[in-house]
Amino acid sequence: MAKDSLVKGTLILTLAALVARALGVVQRIPLVFLLGEIGMAAYGIAFNLYSMLLVVATAGIPSALSKMISERTALGLHAEANRIYRAALLFAGGAGLVMTLFLYGVAPYYADSILNPQATLPIRALAPALLLFPLIAIMRGYFQGRRMMMPNGLSQIIEQIFRVVTSVVLAYMLLSHSMEWAVAGASFGGVIGSIAAAAVMVYYALRLRRTDTAERAAMNAGADRTQEGVATSSLAFKTIYSQLFRLSIPIVIFSMTVTLIYTIDSSIVTLLLKDQVGEESAREILGILVGRAQSLAGIPIILAVALSQSIVPIISSAYSQKDMKQVSDQTGKVLQISILSGLPMVLLICLAAGPINEFIFGNPKGSAAVDTYSAPIIIALTISAIFQIVMQTSGAVLMGMGKMRALVLGVIAGIAVKLAASFVLAPWLGIYGIIAATCLCFVVMTWINLSVLRREIKFRVLGARWVGLIVTTAVITAVGIALDWLVQAYVTPFGSPRPDAFLQTVIICAVAGAAYPVLLMLTRTVRLTDLQHMPGPIRRLVGRFAPRLLSGGKEKQGS
Known part of the structure; x- marks a missing residue:
């Protein structure tokens, strides 16, 4: 089980997150x-409240664990790293039990307070998932700290497959009983997903234990570093928890920002x-926001989240060894990749919001609110994603x-702006004022993160190439x-909304998606030398369709 580089680890997590997100969007189609x-x-x-409590239940320990594990592994203190892992697992088990009971008990009071009493049963149906997900999160943090991303990626996909199938089947079966029970059945899919994800993580944990045991046996012939690891393995749990x-x-305050914002929106x-x-x-507008817009607006940030998970152990390892050049290089690299890869997804979703909404979700109940609000809400929320991308990756470097x-500081300032702006702008702009408040929150947090980074290290993202990106x-x-x-207006060959919307979506996304890399090259925002540093599969793909680009780049480099 070899360590993954930044690019390989990011690709694994990105592909897994894309598949998981695609399955999540597919799930929303029959549920809507x-x-x-x-x-x-x-x-x-129910889902937003559960997600927020899940972050609280793990107390940011997966990210903290990743940082501590990567630092100790870099210094050769493997036994100490394993003891920290065991301590984190014990905490996760207790926290999961407490949060499950809390969510089950608070459900009716919370649902009544936000004028949605029908949410009580769905919240309670989802509560048992908190028993396992803290443990899963800790195991993912451990593998992340060991720079092994495949277990994390595969567990996300398996979790989502079981979640989607169970949610749709239970919603369909229970709809004849009542709408409330159908929604609860959809929520219970999260519990089944947690069981499937836990099974995947346990499999990889046992596999890694066998590998580590074999390596220790091979190195047991009097290596000093091994003895040092054994000597520090009695690190007290009290000390471990203090550091964690x-x-x-x-970290939990930072990690729960987006979930907290979505929960605030669900509540207000x-x-x-x-x-x-x-x-x-x-309530219909709220359903559009949480059922349609949030699921689509979450797509552009997938790579940013994957980059954040991959960069934390790399930055931690370099920073602990005082390798500030690598810290600077990796910071510029991760910010550049996140912006250049996230922006086209933002553009495509915004430009094709109407056809995408019609094709994926439609308007099965014939609601006037759906026709009026869906596409504009999707566009408004997706625009904020570009700031969320930079906030996420810059925050991961600081972490x-x-x-x-x-x-x-950034989270406190951002949430304060979000709350104040929501109450000020909602009476004036309605739902768009609430979404604008979300965008302002991400802008404030991004500015604070980058300001702090600039004081600590020198890094360059695009430099003068910003002009080309704007053009x-x-x-x-x-x-x-x-x-x-x-x-x-003119592409409606089928005479049916969904097939026509599918064709319209394909045309818009194909033209705009193909134009993006071409314009990046024409404006010299991306240069031939940048292609040389891309992952192997992408270089091979470029070489297949435009072999002269790569060969020309090599010739110029050699001349």
Whole structure:
């Protein structure tokens, strides 16, 4: 079980997250059809509250654990790293039990307080998943610290497959009983998913134990480092927990930012909009936000999350060894990759929001709110994703460097802006004011993170090439808007909304998606030398369609 590099680890986690996200979007299609916007609102409330408590239950320990494991592994203290892992598992078991009981008990009070009492049963149905997911998260953090990303990626895919199948089947079977029970059945899919993910992680943990045992046996012939590891293996759990919590409390505050924002929205949308549009319409708008927009807006940040998980142990290892050049190089690299890869996804979803929404979700209940609000809400929330991408990756670098105070400061400032702006803008702009408040939150956090990084290290993301990226974005936006109008007006060969929307989506995404790399090359935002440092599969793909690019780059480098 070899260690994964930044690029390989990121690719593994990105592919896994893409598959998992795609399955999650696929899951929403039958659920929207079965449950409608009102049912999806209750489902989204349960899921967002559960997600926030899951972060609290693990107390940021997976990321803190990754940092501590990578540091000790780099220094050869393997036995101490294993003892830290065992201590984290014990904590996760206790925290999962406490949070499960808490979520089950608080469900009716929370649902009543946000004017969505039908969310009580779905929240309680999802509560048992908290028993296993803290343990799964700890195991993922351990493998991440050992720079082994395959177990994490595979467990995400298996978890999502079982979750999707169970959610849809139970929702369909229980719909004849009542809408509330159908939503609860959809929520219970998370419990089945947690069991499947746990099975995958246990398999890899046993496999890694056998590998470590064999390696220790081979090195047991009087190696000094092995003896040093044994000598430090009696590290007290009290000391371990002290170090873990000192790191994890700031991390949990940072890690739960997005989940907390979505939970805030789930809690305040109905309250803030009911006087403007009526309570029933406010719930439908909430269903659109949590059932459609949040699932699509989460796609562009997939690579950023994968990069964040991969970069923390690498930055931690380099920073612990005072290798500041590697810290600077990796910081610039991870920010550049996240921006260049996240931006096209933001553009494609925004430009094709109408056809994408119609094709994936449709309007099975014939709701006027769905026709009016769906595409604009998807566009507005997806725009904020580009700031979330930079916030996520810059925060991960700070996390790897141990700059926890800056993370906490950024989160506090961002959430304060989010709350204040929501209450100020909602009466004026409605749901779009609440989404604008989310975007402002990410902007504030991004600015704070980058400001702190600039004081600590020198790094370069794109330099003068920002102009080319802006030009590329402007051209694709103009072309995409015109193309969206044309295809919706004239490309309707099937005479049926969903097939027509599928064809329109393909045309817009194909043209805009193909134009993005071409414009990056024409504006010299991406150069031939950049292609030389891309992963092998991408170099081979470029070489197949444009072999002269790579050969020309090599010739120029050699000349």
